Amino acid sequence: MAGVDLVLRSTRVVTPGGTRAATVTVADGKITGVLPHDAAPPSVPVRDLGEDALLPGLVDTHVHVNDPGRSEWEGFASATRAAAAGGVTTLVDMPLNSVPPTTTVEHLERKRAAARRGVYVDVGFWGGAVPDNTDQLRALHRAGVFGFKSFLSPSGVEEFPELSPTELETAARELTGFGGVLIVHAEDPQLLQGAPQRAGRRYADFLASRPRAAENAAIERLLEVAGRLGTRIHILHLSSADALPLIAAAQRAGVRVTAETCPHFLTLTAEEVPDGATEFKCCPPIREAANQDALWEGLADGTLECVVSDHSPCTPELKRPDTGDFATAWGGISSLQLGLPAVWTEARRRGRGLADVARWMSGGPAALAGLDHKGAIEVGRDADFTVLAPEQTFTVDPAELHHRNPITAYAGRTLHGVVRSTWLRGREIAAAGAVHPEPAGRLLERRPGPPTASR
Numbered sequence: 001m002a003g004v005d006l007v008l009r010s011t012r013v014v015t016p017g018g019t020r021a022a023t024v025t026v027a028d029g030k031i032t033g034v035l036p037h038d039a040a041p042p043s044v045p046v047r048d049l050g051e052d053a054l055l056p057g058l059v060d061t062h063v064h065v066n067d068p069g070r071s072e073w074e075g076f077a078s079a080t081r082a083a084a085a086g087g088v089t090t091l092v093d094m095p096l097n098s099v100p101p102t103t104t105v106e107h108l109e110r111k112r113a114a115a116r117r118g119v120y121v122d123v124g125f126w127g128g129a130v131p132d133n134t135d136q137l138r139a140l141h142r143a144g145v146f147g148f149k150s151f152l153s154p155s156g157v158e159e160f161p162e163l164s165p166t167e168l169e170t171a172a173r174e175l176t177g178f179g180g181v182l183i184v185h186a187e188d189p190q191l192l193q194g195a196p197q198r199a200g201r202r203y204a205d206f207l208a209s210r211p212r213a214a215e216n217a218a219i220e221r222l223l224e225v226a227g228r229l230g231t232r233i234h235i236l237h238l239s240s241a242d243a244l245p246l247i248a249a250a251q252r253a254g255v256r257v258t259a260e261t262c263p264h265f266l267t268l269t270a271e272e273v274p275d276g277a278t279e280f281k282c283c284p285p286i287r288e289a290a291n292q293d294a295l296w297e298g299l300a301d302g303t304l305e306c307v308v309s310d311h312s313p314c315t316p317e318l319k320r321p322d323t324g325d326f327a328t329a330w331g332g333i334s335s336l337q338l339g340l341p342a343v344w345t346e347a348r349r350r351g352r353g354l355a356d357v358a359r360w361m362s363g364g365p366a367a368l369a370g371l372d373h374k375g376a377i378e379v380g381r382d383a384d385f386t387v388l389a390p391e392q393t394f395t396v397d398p399a400e401l402h403h404r405n406p407i408t409a410y411a412g413r414t415l416h417g418v419v420r421s422t423w424l425r426g427r428e429i430a431a432a433g434a435v436h437p438e439p440a441g442r443l444l445e446r447r448p449g450p451p452t453a454s455r
């Protein structure tokens with residue numbers, strides 16, 4: 001056992017084989033052993049975590065860092081500090097709302113340059129597929145993006161236009177040619193346009209403007225394309241549980257499709273959103289409690305494989321606190337630092353375990369991005385860990401968030417699960433909410449070869 005440089009011991013180590021008492025050894029940033037709890041330690045002092053749970057570091061594949069170009073909304077330093085404090089050790093940045101968006105290799109390099117100023121967790125990048133960049137997709141894939149994001153309806157920013165049905169087909173064919181993953185914001189533009197559009201402070205009006213039918217129809221179209229062309233497609237931030245049977249049927253039929261949902265869809269309900277509370281606005285929207293129950297069933301039966309934040313912040317003014325108008329407020333919920341306790345609080349209430357949460361928030365997203373060296377406490381993987389006190393509670397105080405703009409739909413909520421510390425490749429990068437001043441994160445690239453995702 002030469003060269004071990006870290007030993008962590010806990011009565012609750014969350015491994016792919018279940019949660020058990022164990023001692024984990026680390027050397028050179030990799031996990032080298034998952035041993036019995038009472039294993040005689042090597043020469044290194046043992047860090048005994050007692051009853052605190054040792055989870056794999058979370059992998060959040062849906063984060064809008066907005067840097068460069070809209071760094072007043074977020075930024076690589078603030079986003080990755082929030083990630084570290086919240087137990088997230090890897091994040092993958094969305095290709096919009098930075099300026100420029102990640103739609104060419106040159107733009108990707110500008111993002112990487114911004115990130116090289118310092119990141120506190122590991123960071124990778126999604127590319128974007130927009131109407132005029134089909135000839136860029138292969139080069140972006142070679143340059144290391146993990147896949148390509150597209151919209152079928154307006155994205156909210158003009159520099160990232162949506163794909164028409166013909167353009168979707170073109171992009172899907174191109175990606176299929178080199179094995180790229182297409183990740184999609186699925187809402188049908190016609191059905192959105194046809195929905196009642198009533199501005200104002202009433203959440204019910206906003207909800208009616210983004211109906212489930214728009215999501216269901218868009219997903220149906222994507223499943224058809226994936227089935228016909230063989231494209232690997234991933235559905236982002238699923239809100240409408242009506243689409244679950246469609247997705248499950250496609251998966252059974254061998255269509256290469258996966259789907260994710262988000263902490264806010266699993267923990268917040270339309271019924272409880274106060275009128276004018278635009279910090280709850282996102283697209284697709286938070287729906288009714290019965291819809292939320294069905295999303296949990298989708299996780300339980302494996303139709304949904306990932307729970308990721310869709311952290312999409314903006315400046316306070318853009319949330320229009322002056323008017324509380326849902327129609328004009330920026331859509332996006334900030335939860336990068338809070339995703340783990342938010343999901344765990346609801347998961348434990350529903351009788352789910354920490355192993356489920358680790359699978360949804362670490363293993364599943366790591367598989368989506370082909371990060372086979374992340375996502376589990378297993379020999380050979382990176383020594384990325386989150387130490388969680390699962391039974392301890394805290395009340396969300398926005399002032400304690402590292403997000404650049406600490407506005408959050410979770411303010412004032414009491415949550416279960418306090419992140420005690422976060423470890424990246426065997427280094428403690430955050431403890432008790434404080435982030436180590438030295439940025440130890442690395443920039444990640446897609447690993448060559450086919451993605452390891454199960455579908």
Ligand SMILES: [Zn+2]
Binds near residue numbers: 062064312
């Ligand atoms: Zn998003």
